[in-house]
Amino acid sequence: MIDVLIIGSGGAGLTAALSAQEAGASVLVVGKTYPTNSQTSMAQGGINAALSNVGEDHVSSHIADTVKSAHGLCDEDMVRKMCADGPETIKWLESLGVPFSRLDNGKSGKDTVAQHQMGGASAKRACYAQDYTGLKILHTLYDTCLKEKIEFLDEYYLLNLIIKDGVAKGATFLDIRTGEVKQIDAKSVVMATGGYASLYHGFTTNAYGSTGDGVAAALRAGGAVSDMEFIQFHPTALKHSAILISESARGEGGHLLNSDGERFIDELKPRDEVARAIFAQIKEGQRVFLDVRHLGEDKLMELLPQEIELCKIHEHIDPAKELIPIKPVAHYTMGGIDVDYALEVNGIKGCFAVGECSNAKVHGANRLGGNSLLEIIAFGRFVGENAYKHSIYASSKPADATQKEKDILEIKVLFSQENTSNFYPYRELLGNLFYEKVGIVRENHQLHEALDEVISMQIAQKEMGISDKNQTNNQNLIDFLEFKNALLLAPTIISAAIARDESRGAHYKVGFENEDNDFKKHIVLQWKREEV
């Protein structure tokens, strides 16, 4: 039996794998795509660490900024750990060969890494690699995994965790290529499955696959989830395609303008404030644009080559000469699987969670740009060690096939259902519903409407199914399973949003526009364990 099973092959999963293996564990990384396809590749702006490479900075300032942005909802011990690990994290990435952008300061190692300003930061703290920071970190991690002979199983879709007496014993997967359900036994399990912002289908910067599969699986397995209502909206996504324009566009001096050509907000405020200001303009009938023309073509090509290209492809405009039409869309989910100080899932022993799928309480009500990459690497290393430690004393008796047989049956039913209705329109409907009613500005009556609609959608889901009945490489089936997970998580987000009668960070509610000390707490949800 393997020591540490890592589910998810993005930046958090790869880092956890390297760290667990280095600690002495046998490791297997299982993902629904190839390792380099993950959401991490899309992170652009940077990774925070108080290095003081460009101007003065301190770990204490990094902590203070993070705590401030979290609006009282973070765990300061966890924030302290993450921020304090920042410099060491960059040193580690530097030693793997991450091709960071550089300064010309004649120094060596991590001291040469370029750093720039991002919203909500009191210093130039975000280390970057042009506007491909996530991509370049992810690929370097993958190269290192190949070097260290980390074992991968690609195109395995997580179905369920296997739980015995409250302890994780492994997980079941659908082998996408063969269509078979497979059981993988392990002494420790690490969830690194990413967030759930793709619930906002059509209104998210995220890849199609960010459907919260791991969060849903943890919930089904008796794990707790928390802060589900805190969803970060990125202020600047392209208007028609919802493709991200990095925050560094504003960090470098880009302006936000309305149709009248007026600036209406300090562009460097935290994302929640900027997103709300843009949303308010749009509600007033204004169109909103990002203006980077004054930066000049040379600087733009140097700083934002990727964005310039994407603007040309998806909006048919040249940002060096024209305004970029934008709208705020769902970007990051602060909430997720509730974990303790060791990143072990509350409610499931031997199961750990890291990265966007987890709620390690470092982002609180609003995440700072540059802190998510830091979290996946710093805590990825931490979780690998912890998962290994757990595996040393864990029972090596594998679980029986109960869960697997249950899952086989469930898949079989999907194949045998006739005349099912097409779920794809519902996926779009759910995205619209969430953007309209569980979005940037919330109102209780709208949230209640949304909940009703989600519940009727859950009922309608029984009539939905797959029309492609091919056993192998069935993407229709995967899309449906992902949609089911999204639909399972939907009420947890809405009910938490309803319960929170206040405004805090990314959660803003009409009629309750201020922070309320009574709500300075996490809303934690957990299902009653099913009796088997």
Place this chain on the structure above:
Amino acid sequence: MQIKILRSETNTHQLYTLPAGEIPLLNALTYIKETQDASLTFSAGCRASVCGTCAVRVNSREELSCSYKVKPGDIVEPLQYHPVLRDLKVDKHKAQKTLLQSNTWLQTYKESSLSHTDEKQTAIQTDCILCDACYSACPVYAVNSDFLGPFALTRAYRYSIDKREGDAKNIIDNIQTNGVWDCTLCGECTAVCPKGIDPKMDITILRGTSLQLGHSDPTFTTQDFGIPDFGFNPNAGF
């Protein structure tokens, strides 16, 4: 607007009708799957040209579905030299194994002073998203399926010139067989790369480095033209 897509089950091009308008191919594929034919299978991820998932061939040229704009009459097919799993979805494992064979990672880390100029040396090469477009476009695979190929060699180049690399020679040693010398320098890889990477140039430089490190062009030395018949032995002396 109508486009044709190669379906693996029938091995024929199936005709699909799309609403008029300029949309990315990925949107067209998604539209077909959601509204017309849920069995049409393709891979997709980020929509923003960075996850490397959605490369296909359109009219015999490699493109990312998410950035290619559909035109009437387009013929869409899966990547070449990859086993087709279903329709446009291919198995990338064999192609990606070339990274393992080429040892494309930092062999031993040596702390170094890097500058903006150093960053620029590999900024483009490290934009690689492993979409496999270059692999599919490379004609060498028609004759040598073991060729290490453009993306692996570009990655080898990227690490070999990194100032932090303490053992560049090991990388160079690993790309001699089925590597730098097997490339025909045709430039197809460079032409199709969605990130503007130039593997042909990287391979050319790697050849120079290989020579400097004592390797030689095996195609040159193993070519056997036989012994020319001069009618006498020119080396025999008089």
